[in-house]
Amino acid sequence: MSITSALYAGASGLIANSASMAAISDNIANTNTTAYKRNQVNFSSLVTAQLVEGRYGASGVGAVTRQFVTSQGLIQAAASPTDIAIGGAGFFVVTDRAAPITNQDPRFYTRSGSFTVDADGFLVNDGGYYLQGWLADANGTITPDPSDLNQMQSINIKNVSAQVIQTTEVIVNANLDKRGVPGSLPSGPYNAATAASMSDYADDPATGTRPDFTFQMNVIDSSGGTRRIAMSFLQDDANPNSWYAEIHSVPASEIAGSVRPGQIRSGLINFNTDGTFDQTTSTLFGPPNSPPNFTIGASSAPAGIRYAAGLGIDGSDVDLNLTNLTQFASLTTVNSLNPNGSTVGAVLRAEVAEDGKVSAVFDNGQIRLLGQIGIATFPNPDGLDAVTGNAYVETSRSGEYSVKQPQLGGAGSVESYALEASNVDLATEFTNLIITQRAYSASSKVITTSDQMLDELINIKR
Structure with missing residues (x-):
């Protein structure tokens, strides 16, 4: 009816x-x-x-x-570097457990990039899903495998330690006053090989020859310790473009095998008539035209200038970049001393680049690459099935996944300090x-x- x-x-x-x-x-x-x-x-x-x-x-x-699913929400600014959004197509690959990840563990897909660092250092979002990526090896090399999700693992930013990097170069930006130091008189006749050296004066001001100018620099040794190295200068009265110079350790007790206390090098630093450094005639680093470099042997070295045995460290080989060492008629000053190298540090934060590479930033300035986020794309994203936690699983309607590096093959870019809105x-x-x-x-x-x-x-x- x-x-x-x-x-x-x-x-x-x-x-x-x-x-x-x-x-x-x-x-x-x-x-x-x-x-x-x-x-x-x-x-x-x-x-x-x-x-x-x-x-x-x-x-x-x-x-x-x-x-x-394919309708993108607005990308909005966020406060954390681990808040990340996908600008364009694709999904983050995530799992519901941190590690270890096996073939039997299900993979999920989400665009919810509100990741935080859990107690174990893993990146986990508000839905409880752990971010997956291709991890970097010990050399910082990443090998993406688009066809195998099992090659991706949970990204951890705390389970990593900063490597000690010895100082190998110091960039010196300084000027020595060509006019000399008014009223300054050396405390005795200068001789780099005797008790009249500037190294003696640095060790005991009651002895040696007082320099016209001294600056100190920090160098990182093989164990991550900081060593103080000084350069002292005394203008040669007979040659206005020449300075006696010594490189020495502070304190002197950290150096063994030297002629004078803590002395590492001694010789002349010469300048051209235009005030620029003249490497071709300077003898501080060896025969004229020697590269600006000083070497300190290991504590275990049997002879030569070396670190004191009690320090138990390897030797140092440091290049001095003296391109910006000048002699002008202006006040003697150090504009900057920039040594490379780094001590052991703690992780401050994570950084995520547009290409999905995740790096750990340490408090000593070191940055280490940890891995790269993979972006999963589907022929029909609207065919994915939603699951709890604002994530999706693959279905026959969605088609098979393809994992790509961000910004490649139609995958979107990764934006840090950003979240996609509803x-x-x-x-x-x-x-x-x-x-x-x-x-x-x-x-x-x-x-x-x-x-x-x-x-x-x-x-x-x-």
């Missing part, structure tokens, strides 16, 4: 609009969920064959849920809320009206 079919049609309207209301409720509830993708229930009419002429049987409506528009959702409520009320009205019509039919007998 047509009236009965109207009842069923009204019931299908209630069911379909209930589903729509549920989707709208989820959308509104997740307005502030990072990278949430809105759902929408679309209606499709149901039609049965009308075999009796002049009769019509209502078939009702069916509900089909559609995910807007793609929910509240104005649209509230409008749909009103429409759905009205449609639900209308469907219920169909049922009550059909019921009244059936009552009338039953009452015909009376």
Whole structure:
């Protein structure tokens, strides 16, 4: 009977609009969920064959849920370097456990990049999923494998220690006053090989020859310790473009095997008439035209200038970049001393580049590459199935994954200090809320009206 079919049609309207209301409720509830993708229930009419002429049987409506996974939300600024967003297509590959990851562990896909560092140093997002990537080896080399998710592991930024880097170069930016030091007189006749050396004066001001100028620099040794090395200068009265110079240790006791206390090198530093450093005639580093360099042997060395045995460290070989060492008629000053090398440090933070490379930044200035984030793409991302935690799993409708390096092969870029916002528009959702409520009320009205019509039919007998 047509009236009965109207009842069923009204019931299908209630069911379909209930589903729509549920989707709208989820959308509104997740307005502030990072990278949430809105759902929408679309209606499709149901039609049965009308075999009796002049009769019509209502078939009702069916509900089909559609995910807007490919619709990107706005990229918004965030406060943490581990808050990351994908600008473009693709998903982060994540797991629900940190380590070890095996073939049997499921992989999930998400655009929710609100990652923080857990107690074990792993990057985990608000949904409890751990970020996967291709890890760097001991040499900092990354070997991406797009075809095998098992090559990706959870990224850890704390389970790494900074390597000690010995100082191998010091860039010197200084000027020696060509006019000399007014009123300055050496405390005795200068001789680099006797107790009249500037190294003696540095060790004991009651002895030796007082320099016109001294600057000190820090060098990192093989164990990560800091050693103080000084350069002292005394202008040669007989040659206005020449300075006696010594390189010595502070304190002197850290150097063994030298002629004078702590002395590492002694000789002349010469300048051209335009005030620039003249390497071709300087003898501080050996015969004229020798590269500006000083060497200190290991503590275990049997002879020669070396570190004291009590230090127990390897030797140092340091190049001095004296390109910016000048002799102008202006005050003697050190503008900068820039040694390379670094001591052992602690991790301060992580950095994520646009190409997905994750690095650890240490408090000693060292940066170490940890790995690279892989971006998974699908032929039909809207066909993925959603799971708890704002993540998705692969289905036959989505097609098979392809993991790529960011910015390659259609994969999006990775943006640090950023999060993708939900793609929910509240104005649209509230409008749909009103429409759905009205449609639900209308469907219920169909049922009550059909019921009244059936009552009338039953009452015909009376």
